[in-house]
Amino acid sequence: MSEGMLLEQLRADQDHCAAELIEVLYHCAAVSASADFRMLQAISLIHEEHEEDYLTTAAAAVGSGEADPQTISATAMLGRAGDDPRGRYGPNGLEKTIAEVGAALTVTPARARELIVAGSVMRNQLPFVGGMLAIGRIDLPRFLMVVKRSELVDQEKMGSLDTALVGEIENRAPMSMTRFLTMLDATIARTDAGATRKRREVVAKDRAITVRSDRHTPGQSRMSASLPAEHAAAVNAKLDAMAADVHDDDPRTKAQRRLDGFVALAGGHTVLECRCQDCLSGAPDTVDPFDTAESFEATPDVPSPTDGTVAQADTPDQSERAMASQSDVSDTSSAQPRDGAPRPTFHIVVNLSTLLGRDDDPAFLDGHGVIDAETVRNLLAEAHRSYVHTDHSDHSDTDDHRHKDKDKDDHWHNPAHARRARAERRYRPGRKLAELIRCGELCCTFPGCSNPVWRADLDHTTPHGKASGKTNRRNLKPLCRFHHRFKTFDPGWRDYQDEMGTVFFQSPDGHMYLGNAYTGRDLFTSLAPPDQPTDHPARQRIDQIRSRRAESVKRASKREIDRWNAENPPPF
Structure with a gap:
């Protein structure tokens, strides 16, 4: 687009109303996605050219007597015995592309590599999903999520995954990232169950935690961790419970109480000290210990977090069991477990058939996404379960007997x-x-x-x-x-x-x-909402009409066959 055309559009936008500018947003998002598609394709083509140039260089160095492409490729990547491929042939095609893309887009080598991989997958393994990016049905962040989360899928099943994903995307309106990732993970689990098992192994292997100083703020540090989703849910639930288990007059924000709770856990304490004036002065508690629990019910339409769900981990999970076994707690009165304090709770939805081992359908961990069947069975071994039925009533206080x-x-x-x-x-x-x-x-x-x-x-x-x-x-x-x-x-x-x-x-x-x-x-x-009961009078009436019609056609067809047989006795 020329600069003059862009300036003209920007001037025109100033005269548009909000409703018209929403259409501008749609247009810009679609154009951006299409441009991202073109960018990934260009990056992939650049990579192909650099790899071909690298093989040409390797072939010239190896000599015409060993011109077999596989031999040249292996030599270029591994070198001869004792050789350093980079020293002999220079940077390979991928390294050249990383450097060039990084310079052109002003991105880090890691980001450049991510885009190169995405471009190759888009062109060679997921062309249909790439087409969804080209027409603006999905954006670049969502496509990159597809590439990343499908990396463990068997190569022979990538075509089936491509077809399945494009069907899901085409038949649905745009969705939030949580819904998109859930759809993506569920589709991968249906297409290749082995990828889900591999993912569990990778997640367990890659767990780590880092603590480093904050370069922007003296005296402050930052912490990050990678861990299995079910462990993260347990830690998160414990911190929420500790943050809620203080009196209403505690001056800290919830975020500050959660961090203080984490520090307390690191120090061997399982209960967070309250810092309200009464607790700090050592005075007896003057706050109703049930106030904190009741506060969850104070707002309309907000059930208590201890409410159950379909096979939920109302788990007193690992963190709750640890609370029962730890005795090294602070000796202040506010550090003792208060009656009615919220329990560490997180929620999992799963099919009963999966819990019984009849299938390996994935489960959903609230706030984290899809988890595999084996993990959820282990988590729910000791969890509080609540079974949801959709075929009889909307309410718990009605029965199903007719x-x-x-x-x-x-x-x-x-x-x-x-x-x-x-x-x-x-x-x-x-x-x-x-x-x-x-x-x-x-x-x-x-x-x-x-x-x-x-x-x-x-x-x-x-x-x-x-x-x-x-x-x-x-x-x-x-x-x-x-x-x-x-x-x-x-x-x-x-x-x-x-x-x-x-x-x-x-x-x-x-x-x-x-x-x-x-x-x-x-x-x-x-x-899903239950089907209309088969004994409903309206359904019975229509079924009866259709049955009579089908029976009438069947009798007419039989009469026609009998008449033809009578007119054409054997031999024909």
């Missing part, structure tokens, strides 16, 4: 309907209903948001109290606190939810966005 009422023309009558109606009129959903809704999602349902679903509020799509504003599965969805407040207090935004749980958001200027293009119902198909 009784035939002889006085009402043999129609089915469910005595739980009255209790269900009362539950739908209540503002706060029951525990089982809350679990079902959260298990059916992966994160906040606002477009692009990746906040964990078990930290989200449960929002009524149609406000509670209105005619159709019931507390049931068809009217509830998870929204993080920010988007819940935003949706509630910005009258210009509207949200819609259909019978299948699909959530749409409409902006004030009329743009419509799909919030949950990939959900827990896609990952766990048993969580």
Whole structure:
């Protein structure tokens, strides 16, 4: 694009309204993705040329008598006995490309190498997914995630993975990174189960933690760690519990309390000292010890974090068991475990068939993503489990027993309907209903948001109290606190939810966005809304009509065959 054309577009943008500028965003995102596709292709072509030049150099050095391409390639990479290939032939094609791409794009060698690998995979192994990048259906960060997470897939199965992924991307609206990665990992697990096992081994091998000084702030250090997701969830849950187990008057922020809790764990303590004025002065506790636990219930639509889910690790996990065994705790009164303190809890959704060993379908660890079947079976060996059923009721206080009422023309009558109606009129959903809704999602349902679903509020799509504003599965969805407040207090935004749980958001200027293009119902198909019962009168009526029609055609066909046989007796 010429500079003059760009300046003209920038001037025109200043005259556009917000609704028109949203279209500019769509256009820019698509153009950027297409440019990234072209960039990766160019990088890959540069690499190919440099590798060919390197082989040519090696062939000239080896001599015409050993001109076999495989021999030349092996010699160029390994050198002769005792030789240094770089000293003899210079940098290889990959090294040359890393240097050139790094200089052209002003990126680090590691980033340049990542782009070179991505370009090669895009052209040679995942061309269909690369096409999704070319037309702007996905962006560069998502494509790079596909490349990275598929690196352990068997090469012979990359074609199947390419086809499966492009089908998922084409048939769904754009989705948040959490939903995209869950879809990606689930597709890889279905395509190549061996890749999931290899990934578990790599993750266990690569675990590490580093602590280094912060070069920007004197007296401050930074810490980073790589560890299996289930271990990270346990540590995170423990820090959350320790941060919550102080009095309301503690002056520290939650982030500061979590860090102090980590330091306390390193010092052998499992309880965080409270720093409220009463605890610091040594005065007896004047705060109700249950206040902290009750605070989780203080906001509408936010169930307690100790609520269960489908096969959740309400684990007193490793961190809780350690709490029971540690005796080296601070001797201050505030350091003793307080009654009603939150337990370290994290949530896992998994099929019962997987727990029973009937299949190896992946599970979902809230806030972390897909984990493999073997890992989840080990995690849930001692966890609190809660089973979610979708085929009988939206609420935990209704039963599934139906009784035939002889006085009402043999129609089915469910005595739980009255209790269900009362539950739908209540503002706060029951525990089982809350679990079902959260298990059916992966994160906040606002477009692009990746906040964990078990930290989200449960929002009524149609406000509670209105005619159709019931507390049931068809009217509830998870929204993080920010988007819940935003949706509630910005009258210009509207949200819609259909019978299948699909959530749409409409902006004030009329743009419509799909919030949950990939959900827990896609990952766990048993969580999908139940089919209409086979004994429903409407279904029975239509089935009867269709059966009569099919039987009529069958009889007519038989009569035609009998007539032809009568008119054409053997031999024909």
